Amino acid sequence: MGKSITEKIFEKHLVEGKLNAGEEIGLRIDHTLTQDSTGTMAYLEFEAIGIAQVKTQLSVSFVDHNMLQNDFRNADDHRYLQSVAAKYGIVFSRPGNGICHQLYLERFAQPGVTLLGSDSHTPTAGGMGMIAIGAGGLDVAAAMAGEPFYLEMPNVYGINLKGKLLPFVSAKDVILEVLRKLTVKGGVNNVLEYFGPGVKTLSVPERGTITNMGTETGATTSIFPSDEVTRQFLISQGRENQWIELTSDENTQYSKVLDIDLAEVEPLLAMPHSPDNVKPVSELEGTPVDQVCIGSCTNSSLRDLKIVSTLLKGKKVHENLSLTISAGSRQVMENLAATGELEPLIQSGARILENSCGPCIGIGQAPTTSAVSLRTFNRNFKGRSGTQDAKVYLVSPETAVAAAITGKITDPRKLGVFPEITMPEKFILSDTMFIPATTNPNAKVIMGPNITPLPQFQPTPPQLSGEVLLKVGDNITTDDILPGGTDIMSLRSNIPEISKYIFCRVDQNFYQRAIQKQGGFIVGAENYGQGSSREHAALAPKYIGVKAVITKSFARIHMANLINFGILPLTFTNKQDYDNIDQGDTLEVETNNLAETLTLKNKTKNTEIKVNLNLSKQEKEQIKAGGKLAAIKNKQK
Ligand code: MIC
Numbered sequence: 001m002g003k004s005i006t007e008k009i010f011e012k013h014l015v016e017g018k019l020n021a022g023e024e025i026g027l028r029i030d031h032t033l034t035q036d037s038t039g040t041m042a043y044l045e046f047e048a049i050g051i052a053q054v055k056t057q058l059s060v061s062f063v064d065h066n067m068l069q070n071d072f073r074n075a076d077d078h079r080y081l082q083s084v085a086a087k088y089g090i091v092f093s094r095p096g097n098g099i100c101h102q103l104y105l106e107r108f109a110q111p112g113v114t115l116l117g118s119d120s121h122t123p124t125a126g127g128m129g130m131i132a133i134g135a136g137g138l139d140v141a142a143a144m145a146g147e148p149f150y151l152e153m154p155n156v157y158g159i160n161l162k163g164k165l166l167p168f169v170s171a172k173d174v175i176l177e178v179l180r181k182l183t184v185k186g187g188v189n190n191v192l193e194y195f196g197p198g199v200k201t202l203s204v205p206e207r208g209t210i211t212n213m214g215t216e217t218g219a220t221t222s223i224f225p226s227d228e229v230t231r232q233f234l235i236s237q238g239r240e241n242q243w244i245e246l247t248s249d250e251n252t253q254y255s256k257v258l259d260i261d262l263a264e265v266e267p268l269l270a271m272p273h274s275p276d277n278v279k280p281v282s283e284l285e286g287t288p289v290d291q292v293c294i295g296s297c298t299n300s301s302l303r304d305l306k307i308v309s310t311l312l313k314g315k316k317v318h319e320n321l322s323l324t325i326s327a328g329s330r331q332v333m334e335n336l337a338a339t340g341e342l343e344p345l346i347q348s349g350a351r352i353l354e355n356s357c358g359p360c361i362g363i364g365q366a367p368t369t370s371a372v373s374l375r376t377f378n379r380n381f382k383g384r385s386g387t388q389d390a391k392v393y394l395v396s397p398e399t400a401v402a403a404a405i406t407g408k409i410t411d412p413r414k415l416g417v418f419p420e421i422t423m424p425e426k427f428i429l430s431d432t433m434f435i436p437a438t439t440n441p442n443a444k445v446i447m448g449p450n451i452t453p454l455p456q457f458q459p460t461p462p463q464l465s466g467e468v469l470l471k472v473g474d475n476i477t478t479d480d481i482l483p484g485g486t487d488i489m490s491l492r493s494n495i496p497e498i499s500k501y502i503f504c505r506v507d508q509n510f511y512q513r514a515i516q517k518q519g520g521f522i523v524g525a526e527n528y529g530q531g532s533s534r535e536h537a538a539l540a541p542k543y544i545g546v547k548a549v550i551t552k553s554f555a556r557i558h559m560a561n562l563i564n565f566g567i568l569p570l571t572f573t574n575k576q577d578y579d580n581i582d583q584g585d586t587l588e589v590e591t592n593n594l595a596e597t598l599t600l601k602n603k604t605k606n607t608e609i610k611v612n613l614n615l616s617k618q619e620k621e622q623i624k625a626g627g628k629l630a631a632i633k634n635k636q637k
């Protein structure tokens, strides 16, 4: 039987286990990536492990999320990250350089390599034919310390592309089509591997748009082959020597196959408030739009901004609407400026923002009350934009421009003749905003007053008891558990302070209740913890005494984060038992042997419920020790 690209790369990096779907495997990690909002914690954890220098081939620390410097806190975090990088052999990407995933794809991504990143959109680099996985900060810290990354061997789900996209239809529409078919749960425990004759019609950045937003299906990662198109991209980035060919064998047996004829894909959008709520743009035509935002790690490449520039040339932004544009990197900006393609953006009246995440994570540009905001981003969870009642639609750059000009949702195919854009054979390259890796053991790590020490946790006791502090429904996101936005994100390196905001948008009294009851349990439904990789959504609940989360199912990264911090992730053996627990019930569970099935006693209702606990040997040790850091420390003793 032939091998998939995924299996080929996994095989080369396998340090433990067998490549049988569902079994735990350990992978050697070549590269790591962090961004500032998850990075401060990841490096505090790395420092706590106590290694003199990173053991990876390459580790890069990016600053792209918390860019507003309203007071000292974010600036202090940036300085801390720069000082840690200098001490431990980490490349540092300075604030203003761009968004981690765009920069990594341009300057570091390499076919055949493994990357672990403390951001859920790390799979963007899968567009380069590599295995790039998002994880919690502690897993990335462990990888920097040379530990393998453990995960459940996923199924490999083949996506067979044929044909070629029609004018005004682009990569974003392809991934929206995938989301329409797979939903936000359909990719769980799968790698989405693209193959077929349509692959060669997509450039590397377009592939990156698709693998980026594969995250929204819950997939472990997504990957494209490394072919001639990949080679051309590497040549244009002055990195041809890093190219290898990597394709799946002809007779590869994928666990499932989805066929997509690119020529049949039409302009699509994801309606509020979920990336899988996908409809054709044509069905929503005429809806008045208040804001359009172009950028984010999904759609901010040179290809995307060239299209935007060409379509906006000679046009004005509609007077009832605000258009923001954030380039993915300084390189994109520089190349755009060199060809005169920045001018049409300025002349149109677009508001040009810094090269960073910005509005995507609610850092500025919150829309007006109950606004309709069209964004080329990857997430439209309620409230993420900063305006609780705003309606965010996810669209392609082409659809975004059509609305920016007309002031309403418009099928971009009505914009006339699709413009030809030419990509440079060689990009203008200047890496001045990267500080190369050096190791200076005497370098001083500089910490500001908002950076508090890592909390220490006790081993898990043999019995857990307490109240159900909160009961929630399906698809709870990590933005629901711990929101983004300027105020809360400035507290990412201060667990005591950030923990005051847990579930603040779901139930304002949650924190007070949790403190008053000295911790307890959370009950969730399907796909609990989807979205961001922020480990704070596990670490902060642990800090205020959350002992276990009981759900119908978990999202992968969040479940791993719960285990990393010693919170029991329990699932109902019988999903209907979800209905037999209420908020305020007192629960009790024995945790002596951490068996696969545990009995949960509901003291209030005098009933017993069976719950599953699927932990590997190592995960059991981590739970027992009170978290992964304690388990690593125990191993070092
Ligand atoms: C996001 O898009 O939600 C983020 C902000 O990039 C997160 C990371 C974070 O919460 O810091 C992610 O996707 O992992």
Ligand code: SF4
Pocket: 065, 099, 119, 121, 296, 297, 298, 356, 357, 360, 361, 377, 378
């Ligand atoms: Fe940044 Fe948004 Fe991408 Fe997250 S999804 S890394 S916030 S641009």
